[in-house]
Amino acid sequence: MTMPSLLIAGCGDVGGRLATRLMAEGWRVYGLRRTIAALPEGVLPVAGDLERDACPTAWPGGPLDYVVYSAAASRHDQAGYRSAYVDGLRHVLAWLQAHGQRPKRLLFVSSSGVYDQREGEWIDETSPALAARYSGQLMREAEALALGAPVPASVVRLTGLYGPGREWLLRQVREGYRVTREPPLYANRIHVDDAAGLLAFLLQADRRGVALEDCYLGVDDAPAPLHEVMDWLRQRLGVQHWSDEETVRRAGSKRCSNARARALGWRPRYPSYREGYEAILAED
Template sequence: MSDLSALIVGCGDVGGRLARQLLAQGWQVAGLRRSVDALPAGVRPIAADLSDRRQPQAWPERAPDYLVYCVAASQHDEAGYRAAYVEGLRHVLGWLKANDQYPRRLLFVSSSSVYAQQDGEWIAEAAATEPEGYSGKVMLEAERLALDSGIPATIVRLTGIYGPGREWLLSQVRQGYRVAEEPPLYGNRIHAEDAAGLLAHLLRADAQGVALDDCYIGVDNDPAPLAEVVAWLREYLGVTQWSDEQRVRRTGSKRCSNARARALGWAPTYPSYKEGYAAILEGRN
């Protein structure tokens, strides 16, 4: 039985999966979100709106061993991103400071949108971060806030998360939407369960005294061309028609590497889109 504790701020899909994994390992887990009714069983609820700087009534009296900041913006514009990732984190850090609480480590869940490369390059953690869009720019600002918080911090840049309930591409394929084949548009993805698994792996490693880097990319083993993924899904789903009007659209093309995370001993349960989408379509995960 572990005596370790974690506070997961933004205990939604990925955060909830992380909570269940940690609970299974004997951790004590608190989850902060607006609607605590959706928290997994066994998670201590903390109801809070991160846009409100007032400390939640259920804030823990003791500092958690680990803080995981894993929120999702409810408003998809620059103001929404800033409120969720920068101001929300600033509020949480303020609550910790006001209570003289200092976790062992902060995991801040960020995004590969901080990388603007679009010519199919391989990307590792140290690649240039020169985002053009507001999402990447705000994420970099939030990352800096985490790293400058005074708490040992590690940034986890997740790529395109998919899983049950995250099935936009499946919907596009079923409708026969097309995707350009040349030049290849490489996409990066990670199953939601593997995203949670990477976070859990980092927490366990730190608890065991392993020195963590300040950044990890969360991605599967196969940053495949989108046309290849669509072709495989069409065959799996038995889709034969093509839409004449619309295409699957995406911008940019890069290949993110998980070498650093794998060197730490982590490996995805769903190493490519094939295993991951098969599990979704078969109702397994």
């Protein structure tokens, strides 16, 4: 059986981990990014800029079985988000059409920032996604573009990514940051390896003929109050001091459910922050 081909548009941290997983199973993986030297070994490089109209000269010829759009905004303002997520996706869809390519499925990597719930509510894929901030609103616009594309599509709303190189919370704990305890600020997270694993799982399920939903939440098994996470990390790191001024600031507070992905058979390798941060600290 011929192994599938995959284009990862925006092949950064999560995309690179996804590529490595699927190449180990024989998939042919193309990685599109500006700096192709940063691609994992074995990824077929496609040098290009998602935010420009011009199709990359190294665009793959022939059929593409799957596309994962996993861009990251380089400018964190309204124009930067529109360019990276809405315009970038529109460009990729146009390039596919220009080459007569019709993938079996498009996965658009989105964010739980599309939700605006703030009272610790449980959230799933059917919950209202009425983002108040421009970042979430533009992500919703990009989701609609993906789901309205002339190819089957699913959006994957990842929660807070953490892992090697994504250690901002560890840094804040080490510096003695405080966080509100009452009311508790619920935080949701997923280890970068599990984020890549979920994307791989969905692609493999689609390849087997499993009917996918149009939306999945990427989150571990255990949303937790942020103060609980920080208390555990303080104890684990032996931090005893408190900063006089610095405080962790968060606007939202919700608990995201991964029940839909688990019902499909997916299980996170790091089911809670404890296992995930233990793995990070073991590498220090």
